[in-house]
Amino acid sequence: MGERTVIPFGPQHPVLPEPIHLDLVLEDETVVEAIPQIGYIHRGLEKLVEKKDFKQYVFVAERICGICSFIHSLGYCLSVEKVMGIEVPERATFLRTMWSELSRIHSHVLWMGLVADGYGFESLFMHSWRLREQILDLFEETTGGRVIFSACEVGGVRKDVTVEQLQKIKSTMISFEKELQEITNVFLNDASIKSRTKGVGVLTKQMAYDLGAVGPTLRASGVASDLRSTGYAAYGKLNFEPIIETDGDCYARTAVRIRETFQSIDLVKQCVDMMPEGDVRVDVKGNPDGESFIRLEQPRGEVLYYTKANGSKFLERYRVRTPTFANLAPLLEMLKGCDLADVPVIVLSIDPCISCTER
Amino acid sequence: MEQQTLRMISPEDLLSETLNLKNSGYRFVAISCTKVGEGLEISYSFEKNQDFVSLRIVVEDNAEIESVSCFYVPAFLYENEIKELFGIKVKNILLDYNDNFYKIAKKTPFNEKKEAL
Numbered sequence: 001m002g003e004r005t006v007i008p009f010g011p012q013h014p015v016l017p018e019p020i021h022l023d024l025v026l027e028d029e030t031v032v033e034a035i036p037q038i039g040y041i042h043r044g045l046e047k048l049v050e051k052k053d054f055k056q057y058v059f060v061a062e063r064i065c066g067i068c069s070f071i072h073s074l075g076y077c078l079s080v081e082k083v084m085g086i087e088v089p090e091r092a093t094f095l096r097t098m099w100s101e102l103s104r105i106h107s108h109v110l111w112m113g114l115v116a117d118g119y120g121f122e123s124l125f126m127h128s129w130r131l132r133e134q135i136l137d138l139f140e141e142t143t144g145g146r147v148i149f150s151a152c153e154v155g156g157v158r159k160d161v162t163v164e165q166l167q168k169i170k171s172t173m174i175s176f177e178k179e180l181q182e183i184t185n186v187f188l189n190d191a192s193i194k195s196r197t198k199g200v201g202v203l204t205k206q207m208a209y210d211l212g213a214v215g216p217t218l219r220a221s222g223v224a225s226d227l228r229s230t231g232y233a234a235y236g237k238l239n240f241e242p243i244i245e246t247d248g249d250c251y252a253r254t255a256v257r258i259r260e261t262f263q264s265i266d267l268v269k270q271c272v273d274m275m276p277e278g279d280v281r282v283d284v285k286g287n288p289d290g291e292s293f294i295r296l297e298q299p300r301g302e303v304l305y306y307t308k309a310n311g312s313k314f315l316e317r318y319r320v321r322t323p324t325f326a327n328l329a330p331l332l333e334m335l336k337g338c339d340l341a342d343v344p345v346i347v348l349s350i351d352p353c354i355s356c357t358e359r
Numbered sequence: 360m361e362q363q364t365l366r367m368i369s370p371e372d373l374l375s376e377t378l379n380l381k382n383s384g385y386r387f388v389a390i391s392c393t394k395v396g397e398g399l400e401i402s403y404s405f406e407k408n409q410d411f412v413s414l415r416i417v418v419e420d421n422a423e424i425e426s427v428s429c430f431y432v433p434a435f436l437y438e439n440e441i442k443e444l445f446g447i448k449v450k451n452i453l454l455d456y457n458d459n460f461y462k463i464a465k466k467t468p469f470n471e472k473k474e475a476l
Contacts, residue, residue, distance in 0.1 A: 035454070039462035047468055212387045212433040230361045230409055293363055293404065293411065295388075304404065306391045321389035321437075329433035358461065 004032070007340070011040050015118040015344040018354035022347075026340060034335040036328055042358040046318055053313040054080055054288055058153055064320060065355040066147050067110060068298050070103045072356075073152040075296045076318070078232065079307035080154045082292040084284070090234075091278040092156035097234040098169070098271035099143070099151055101264040106135040107299035108261045109180070111351045112187060115254070118348045119196060127183050134176055138169055156281025170272045173265045180265075184258045197250035201334040201346035204248055213330040214323045215301020216256040217350050221248035227297035238270050250349040257351070287313050298323050300351050322356035361409040365402070370416045370424055373403070377414065377427045380405050385412065390437035392445050394470055399447055403427065420446065420470065428453035436460075445470045 005026050011019030019040035025033040048060050062073035074096050081088060113128035136146040142161050143149035151157050161169075187193060203213065208221035218225055219242060226242035228235040243259045245252035288309035295304050301323030308317040327350045334346050368376050385405035393400045398420060404413045418424060426449050428435040435453040439460040442449050446467035458466075 037456075039460060042461040042463060044463070044468065209386055210432070212431070293413065295361070295406075295411065302388070304389050304391075306389075306402070308393055317391075317393040319389075319391045319393075321391070325436065326389075326433065328436060 003027070009034075009343055009347075013344070015114075015348055016352075017114060018352070020352065020354050020357075022335075022343075024335070024340065024343065029340045031335050031338050031340060031343065034332050036332065038354065038358055040358070041355055045359045046320065049315040049318045051314075054309070054315050055154055055284070055313075057315065057318070059150060061318075061320075062148055062150065062152070064322075064359050065353055067107050067353060068103070068300070068303075068322075068356055069148045070099050070151065071296055071298050071303070072320070073150070074100060074233070075294055075303060075305040075320075076307075077152050077154050078296070079292050079294045079305045079318075080288050080309075080315075082294060083288040083290040083307055083309055084154075084286070086155055086282065086284060088156045088282060089279045090276045091160075092280045093234040094271050094275050095157050095161060095280060096152060097238070098161075098268055098275075099139075100233065101267045101271065102135055102138060102169075104264045104299045105176075105261055105268070106132055106139075107351075108257045108264075109135070111257060111299075111348075112183070115345070115348045116187075118344050119193060121190075121193070124183060124186055131176065131179055131183065134172055138172060141165060141168070153281065155284040156279070158281070160280045161275075166272045166275060170269055173268050177262065177265050180261065184261075187254055187258060193254075194251060196342075196345055197254060197349075198247075200250045200342050201338060201349055202247070202249045203330055203334050205246075207333055208248065208330060211330040211333055212326050213301075214326045215298065215351075216243075216253055216260065217301065217327050217330060219244045220252035220256045222246040225302075227295050227302050230295070232294075232296060234271065234274075237274065238267055240267060250345055253349045287311055288315065298356075300324055300353055300356070301326065303356075320356075320359055322353070322359070324350065324353045324357045327352075328357070361411050363411045363413075365413045365415060367415050367417075370418055370422065373414065373416055374425055374427065374430075377403065377430050380412065380414075381430045383407070385410075387431035387433055390434065390441060392441040392447065392469070394445065398422075399445055399470070401441065401447070418447070421448070423448040423450055425450055426452040444468060 007024045009022040011021045021037040023035040061076035062069045109132040113125045116124035143151040205222040224242040289311035291308040304321040306319040385407040388404040391402045402413045402415045438449045439456045
């Protein structure tokens, strides 16, 4: 048996966009165990429900994370609307769905850039983020913000979108798709990327299910689970199937995210084509009283929102279980038996969002 | 839309009910904790084929509960979280961070004991 050493990975590391610490137990250059430590950016956001009333709290919820921002605000609004029995107008559900899918595109393309940077493929990183700017421009035109855009509110959405803006979104999706094809060809076919990702960080289907993996990490191991299939917002009216791969390695997780990006482009086009006329919000009267569990599909996977209210304007509890929190245990399994040099790629392959994890 | 079920169980039945769900093929989703009066309400959530089931126990502040990480490994993360934020005592967690999970300065911020006036 080789001598065991413990090497710290993080909280500061060139491939980590946010701080997380892993104690890597090594025998020679092979990882035998990884022990996570978090807590570097815990902000206590859930406790703020005691200070911000239920209408104000949406602005806190969307600041849980800058990448997953809109879907956090959507989840919060859906939770409170379920407790209060509010039915939002159909146009609002389609706008929410459209912005959710644009968020998914921007998140996945951001991830592509980060993982290219992790490979040392700087030009691919720059191309990915240059492409992503088109999506951020659409957010800014339609909502006023690029990253955190405060479009969702309890009862609907705060802004409507004009016919011209919808047409521009659709035409941008068409041109974006062509440009995306060029860079994703590199991710999927480049020999050096394949050698660093194929057979690396394998998570079998059974392990993925047993360890509670979610999102692309779960679907890359062959489990066809996608919360959008439950039909929340306008997803029940859209045509799509969960994207799965079966190898369960870093390459499979890359392929799932790339294919989901193209799927999201199609979903945005469907939303634009099917956008109904009508109001975008309803007035909200009274205070919530009751509880709800809401599950949505973030770009990184399943997110759970638990809301409990007691009839006052402040919620009693708002609990968020984010996808990266769920993917931590599968990550520890993926790291077992890998080479030390593969650790950055494996960690990036779950698309970690530590702001979401710690809240 | 998915089906959601919430079942109240006693703390003594937590392990057996969790094992039943494990044997029925349910995956682990989350553990959620809320302060209720002088006690704590803990919901263990599981899911299988869009059937979302939550088992709920209500315990006193000083109660000790068993860890379910023996059946569902990822539960150790959630149990460490509720230990640190709510002060609930959880026995036999697979990996216990001893209240050092989030490294927060204030002890049990979600279960503050109010000083008697």
